[in-house]
Amino acid sequence: MAMSFRTARNSGLMILLLIIFAESIFSYVTIAQNSRRLNQIITIDDPKLRRWHDIAEIVAEAKHRLYEFQAGKREVVAPVDLLINRALAEVKSIRALATDENEIASIDVIEQTAKKLKQAIYAYEVEVRHGYRGGASAKEMEEIATKTADRIAQLSREGAAYVSKRIEDEKRAILEVSSFSKKTLGGVLALAVIATVVNAVFMAKALARPIKELLAGTQRLASGDLGHRVIVESEDDIGQLARSFNAMAEELRRSQHELLTAKAYTDNIIKSMTNSLVVVDQEFIIKTVNLATCDLLGYSEHELIGSPLTMIFADGRIEAAGLDRVKAKGFANHIETVYLAKDGARIRVLFSGSMVRGDQEDSQDIVCVAQDVTMQAEAMRAGHLASLGEMAAGVAHEINNPINSIINFAQIMLDDAAAGQPATPEMLTRIIKEGDRVAGIVSSLLSFAREGEKVKKPVRVSEVLDETLALVEAQLRKDGMDLHVEIPAALPLITAHFQQIQQVFLNIINNARYALNKRFPSADPGKSLRIGAKEVWIEEIHFLETFFLDQGTGIPAEVIDKVINPFFSTKPTGRGTGLGLAISHGIVTDHQGKLIIESKEGHYTRVRVLLPIEATQKP
Template sequence: MSKAIDQLREQLEESEAVIDAIRQGSVDAVVVYHPSEQVYTLKGADYSYRILIEAISEGALVISPSGMVSYCNKRFAEMLKTTPRDLTGSSLYDCMGPGQMSVFKKLLHAGITGSVKGEIKLRAEGGSYLPTRFSISPLLMGDFRGACAVVTDLTEQKLIEEELGKHRSELERLVDMRTEELRKAKDELEHRVTQRTTDLMRANAQLSREILERQQSQVALQGERDNFRKLSDEFHILLNAISDTLILFSPDMEILWTNCEDADRLNDGLSEEVRQCRHGLLRELSAPSEDSPVTRCFNTGEKEVSVLTREGTVLDLRAFPIQEDGKVSRVLLLASDITEKMALQAEAMQACHLATLGELAAGIAHEINNPITGIINCAQILINECRPEQIENDIGLRIVKEGERIARIVRTLLSYARDGQQGQRQAATISELVAESVILTQAQMQKEGIELKTNTLDDLPELDINFQQIQQCFINIINNARFALNEKYPGRHENKILEITGEKVIISDHPYVRIVFHDRGVGISPRDLPLLTKAFFSTKPFGKGTGLGLNITERIITDHGGFLGFESDKGEFTRVMIDLPAKV
């Protein structure tokens, strides 16, 4: 042990002598070999440069890629409150402040390949911390590849910045205080100006009234005539600019006045439907009828309200009596387009009904699933207790099959009612959509004698859709097809067929899946085809259709980036086509 200590002491003395020689410039170079690194000293030929490095006010050092200090000047050692001898050959990582190790490693790594700068907090002897700025550049000397760094002490700069911050805060406080004083002075001045202005306005108003009274006494008659003409012109312009239709009727149902005149110029913002039905509305309302709100208003002398639907446009009709000498001399009719309002109300009611249906379906599913589960279990016991060739075994299998069918129908109904309003989309195939949609309508179609044919290829691309929303569209179209087939064939018939097919198509260089619903029902006239998706338009008799099914269907398909199309021949067939983008 003592021999090893003596050897270490000799090596230490030798190292100290080498370091002194390096600092004095009496040697050209010293190379230290180590398994992981090589350290090169400055050459003695650079002695004048060494004197310059020692004389600068910043710290200077040479660092190996592993962070070992190969050389440092006296100023850098003074920053860390130590000596160059103690720092030379030591790891600079030992002098890092809290959290600075990883920062300095990244900075050193970047400095070996290019010049970089960064702030590092060093830990000096005694545990104090020193803010510094490192300016690191690559250094190549023979086989040595490292970096040289110039270190600037930022302690004084930080103190100055802190002091400046305090002065800045004080200055901001003084500015805010002065600003508040100026604001109060400004408010006071504005108050005085306002008060003075009010006084002047009152005096001016009084003077204007006196002048006006004198003028009115001189030209009273002429002024009244001019004012009346002006007010009349403004009143007519205002009435003609109103988007709603106003009609003034006489007791003989003669139209005395209407703001429909020059409507195309004054009412460019009106919907096309309102323009189209205006003339028809005038003809209908001018004809005497007990159902007309105008006739009722003449008879009762009170305000009458009615709602009229024309070609998908819903009009709110309000008749107001104008009485003279206790009798109704004229009636003013106000017709307002409330189609959009009714559509929003209908959608809200549908959403409410769907939510109620979801709650009811959940309760019904619970009440049905419990006994169905018991029936299936009992049937399974019967199957287990009987031999395969016994009739009881066949009866048990039939009970299990039909019980599972009932459970599936309940699950589908519950999913359709509860999840229809959710916005989540999922991958699905056309086969799945058609199957789930048919479950809820198949029993009714069988009862009505409608033959269902489906041909949806299994290799069609998947769709990224809201399953319940698209299912709702399919059910709407299937129900429309059922109605058309039942209207044409009240009983069973060989042509009472609904065909559902699917195919892949390309639209604008993008893949789509087309679903076609083809029925051989009553068909649709060419005049009604453009109106099919308009809210409240229906080809069904009153009370059998709301006129919202295809409107909602088109909006859902459009939201999915798809298209809805129709082909029909009156009395022959109707073909509904849905194109949905394939999932990429």
Template sequence: MKLPIASNGEKVFDPHHEQDLWVSLNKQYQFLSSIIDEVVDPIIVIGTDFRVKFANRAACNFARDNACVHATEPFCYKLIFDSDQPCAKAGRTCPLIMVLESDTTATIEIEYTLANGATRFFEVQASPLNSRDGEFLGIVESFRDVTDRNKYADILEKGHYELEQRVYDRTEELLKSNNILAEQITRRQEIEKILRAERDKLHSMLMAMKQGMHILNTDFTIEFQNDVLLELLGDTIGRRCYEVYKHRNRPCEHCLMEEAVKTGQVQRAEELMSNNRYFSQSYAPFQDIDGKTKCLILFNDITEEKAYQAKKIRTSQLASIGELAAGVAHEINNPINGIINYAQILLDDIGQRESIRPILNRVISEGERIADIVSKLLSFARQGDEDSQPFTESFVPEVIENSLSLVRHQLIKDGITIAKDIPTDVPTVWVHPQQLEQVFINLLSNARYALNEKYRGKHKNKVLTISVSTQDIAGKTYVRISIKDNGPGIPAEIIEFVCNPFFSTKKSGEGTGLGLSISQGLIKNFNGYLHIKSEPGQFTNILVDLPAYTGA
């Protein structure tokens, strides 16, 4: 809003303009005050004259003198302690004086009697409040109830002392055991110290609003964001939440914001955002100063937790496969070896019955093929700890063939044609062969699923193509493996998410959403790359580039 300009170029005082400006500023003040009132800890602003310039709702409820709450700029010691003397004169520590002397944040602990007569302990944190010009205006005080923490600390200290007394009263033999116990106690104290430091760190982060925060109206429009989300998502004020979070052009089917507003209850979720990171979200409805319902959303980044969960699931899956493979090897290898040996005995003693020689040779050949499949399955399952399974120089066509031997029967049973273009003169690569087999089996299984989704029965276009070639990338030689299917393809709007943990396009119960995520992680561990090219309705082509082994 601009002031009117006179003909001589000077600004003309307009009382209506001043009134509108005052109304606008007051609305902004009321809006910010309503947010601060939602903070559960008491917060007050104290000027250099020891008068309270601002107090949130929690501070007003906290005050001992109710009459003082309604006074204009009451003295801080009157508001909090119902005292007519400043804290310094009454023998109490004054946070304002501490900040003035140190020019930094000061923290003290006070004992306080509530209106109901209960005695509680509070940690008071006072931070300097300066103007834009650096002028010291006063302090901002926050009160945190630490009664339970102190009580538990006293109990722990008392228990520790009593424990030591009992140990010292024991015999010499028990004193030896005490050394072990003392080490355990020391370790427990170290853990408690670490946990306490992490708790205090988390509390400080929350107090400093390090969580991402959005405020939405019921039209799904973002009205406010803090610096955390500004850095993560850019300027999103004025945009729709579903556009920012999900790249959608309409509201989500199960909107948590609508549910929070409808029920008046906080709603929580864990979702993948458009920046490819997972966030836990809390949706809390509240009334704005104009009476309109809004929604406060808090975001916590949990991407690393999701990655750990994915790794844990993968380890569990491999353990299950290992148990299955061990059982298969035990139950099948022995009778297969018996069949092969008996067939060999009959072949050695065939005499004049040459007509059955081809049959016996076929029995031996098929028995050896079954034993080879069991051996490869067992080898694939024995991945275990990466440190105990060193990398080796590996020949990609051989790894592909080992992978196909485990899934070829399923592909043929589903009527899928396997087309291969695999030269024998490609360079070797430096990888963990069983882990590379796992990648190929994941990719082949995904291709099989896609082809079965598009073609329910046999079809001439139901083809899975595997090709191997060499590529020059940034001046280095790479072996490229292409696994292409003529399935339904991947929609363009989700192709960037398909390698994220737990993201799956399969029907519920048919996939974990971990296959591509695990595969991409393994390929990265080989210093390689995994790319996805897809045309919806036409094909999906997974490209794996592995650096050629140079022997260095």
């Protein structure tokens, strides 16, 4: 019966574990024996050996003192007595470490001999002090002391030799055990290698067939057959691997379906885009276009793909599109340029480009998006006309008052003329004043209504605001609103389109008027609109900020991010087009500015219009 991979693996591991266990036990016993012997040498034998040598040196010193005493240099009893006491102390230390009977017997002999040596030295000194230095008795005592000292020295050397031999025996035993351990370890290692090789052969045989099946399955997956599955026949690791393979194949199939669905969804989005989208490579060769591009330019997709990007730009306009900036910085936004249609028509577009990763890992493509600004101009014109319509009633009322005054003054003059009275200068002056008033209103209305030049010029915000308020101030007063305008005289100029900025201001004021009238249907101290301007720096850019703060109904937090969307309005049906703020946002963005709306429902709305100041005007 064929052995499974798990069985072969577990059997091999069990054998190796047994070998390792046996080797561990043997190593433990060996190490324990060697440790015991080393401990014997370090803690007992080495200290005893040093002490035996110390005893021999002490006895030699005692003999030297005896010789000096013979020469008459110094006394002998006290120094030698101290030396012998030191020797006896060393002997006592050796006795505490001794375990061998022969060694203990030698220690007993040394102690007895040391006592004899002390007695002989004492007797020798007495003989000498009584004047018998050269006598026979003194010489006998001297000889006894010398022989006794030599005996102690000999016993010390014998003790040292005995301990040295024991140390050598212990070292030899340690070396023999270590040599045997090496041989045993080598044999065990060889046995482990053999067992490993045998186990590897069985494992390879048990692993080869399922691995081949998995390899074949992988190749089928790589070829695109995501429906292929590997047959699972075991519960071991290979079986788990096969199940994981099948799960991976299923996940790949599901991911492929999701990717295809996502690609189709993305393609539909691109096809549904109203703006032109063109993807080019680093050489500006067109790789992808959407349907809006084909409709805008009149080319088919086949005609555009593979063609140079210069094909769709009017002469010399591709340089103005900022593609070099896209390569350098990764993006370029809102650049006005001109596309060239197939029929030769020139189409003004707002161009943006950005870098994206290409279909090759180390390549990058450029996505070019262009918006036909003709449609935007029409939307702005529609908003312009809507603003004119909203102003009509107020302007008519504003003109009606001075005209009625002129008619009344003229009627008085006619009556005076019929009565034979001449016209007074005061009456004529008042008629001229009211006429100038009408002329000023009409001039402001005409200035807002006419298209004006397309180019941006240096303008003063205070002048734009004055022209705007000339059209709506009468309506604000009629509605009972308090208007507070705080515009510093020394503000720098901005480069802008006068009528477009005027339309932005007018849209914001009309929205504020609507919110105030909704919250305060009649006159109220809180029914106020505050307008101001100041210089600010945001992200190292110098802006001129014009703000409009009203105490109206405010904007709900859940829709404040939607108010700049085209056709979105919080007003009832028929009261607003939903284009005012959308057009205003487009105009401010076209001026490289920012439109910021802050509001708290039921309390206030603050609209901030930030327009960049020319770099040459920076302080």
